[in-house]
Amino acid sequence: MYSLDINFLSDRTERPSERFGPPSNVVQESPRPLYLGVAVGVFLLGASVGLWLLLQNRNAELVRQQAALDSQLAEANAQLSQIDAINTEIAQIDQQNQALATVFDRIKPWSAILQDLRDRVPPGVQVNQIAQEEPPPAAAPVAPEDPSQPAPAAPEPPPSTIQITGNARSFNDVNDFLLVLQRSPFLDAQETRLVTAELVDNPADVEFSGETSGNIEVDLPQVVAYTISSQLTPIPASQLLQDLERTLSVGLATRIQALRDRGVLQQ
Numbered sequence: 001m002y003s004l005d006i007n008f009l010s011d012r013t014e015r016p017s018e019r020f021g022p023p024s025n026v027v028q029e030s031p032r033p034l035y036l037g038v039a040v041g042v043f044l045l046g047a048s049v050g051l052w053l054l055l056q057n058r059n060a061e062l063v064r065q066q067a068a069l070d071s072q073l074a075e076a077n078a079q080l081s082q083i084d085a086i087n088t089e090i091a092q093i094d095q096q097n098q099a100l101a102t103v104f105d106r107i108k109p110w111s112a113i114l115q116d117l118r119d120r121v122p123p124g125v126q127v128n129q130i131a132q133e134e135p136p137p138a139a140a141p142v143a144p145e146d147p148s149q150p151a152p153a154a155p156e157p158p159p160s161t162i163q164i165t166g167n168a169r170s171f172n173d174v175n176d177f178l179l180v181l182q183r184s185p186f187l188d189a190q191e192t193r194l195v196t197a198e199l200v201d202n203p204a205d206v207e208f209s210g211e212t213s214g215n216i217e218v219d220l221p222q223v224v225a226y227t228i229s230s231q232l233t234p235i236p237a238s239q240l241l242q243d244l245e246r247t248l249s250v251g252l253a254t255r256i257q258a259l260r261d262r263g264v265l266q267q
Contacts, residue, residue, distance in 0.1 A: 108237065117164070129166070134160060159191075164181075203223075204220060
């Protein structure tokens with residue numbers, strides 16, 4: 001028998017598609033992500049540079065503002081120094097005005113005191129002498145080492161002591177006179193006291209006019225010689241305006257009222 005050998009491979013035409021199988025789809029990479037990355041990088045770099053420039057401009061502006069504020073602060077400090085100097089001068093003037101007002105407020109005019117005592121002398125009492133004893137001068141205040149500090153106020157001097165001597169018809173008249181003096185607004189009631197009171201011969205001289213004989217003897221009754229001690233009141237004169245006006249001491253009352261109108265003395 002015969003066998004047939006058929007080789008189909010030798011008669012087949014080779015095709016590329018048949019050689020390598022079915023055709024494959026080749027996808028090319030897009031450059032868009034690269035462009036986007038470059039754009040983002042450029043944007044970030046530009047933003048950083050812009051932000052840095054903005055911060056530099058802002059710092060420069062802040063430096064200029066700080067310089068302006070420092071200049072204003074220096075001017076304000078200079079003005080504050082001037083204000084402090086003016087306040088110091090005002091304080092010194094106020095102290096001088098207060099010292100002047102204090103001087104006027106401590107004055108007790110003798111015209112007012114004598115007129116008040118004259119109005120208070122009861123019948124039967126005679127005043128022979130009114131003497132004033134000045135207190136020792138007070139020590140001057142020590143000036144501060146710092147001239148900007150206010151000077152200490154001068155201490156108030158102790159009140160003056162006065163002694164009233166005279167004669168009265170009786171001890172009752174002396175007691176009445178003492179009680180009346182204790183009600184005087186110009187005297188300190190607690191310091192007004194009777195020092196001495198004793199019976200003495202009447203010192204009055206009796207004279208006869210004409211051709212009357214000199215053999216006539218007159219026996220005068222004894223009188224009470226008294227001494228009353230007192231001190232001037234510590235009440236300021238600004239609180240005694242009515243009494244000053246009553247005793248016609250209008251000069252001091254007018255000055256005190258003027259100081260009140262200017263606000264140096266309080267009402």
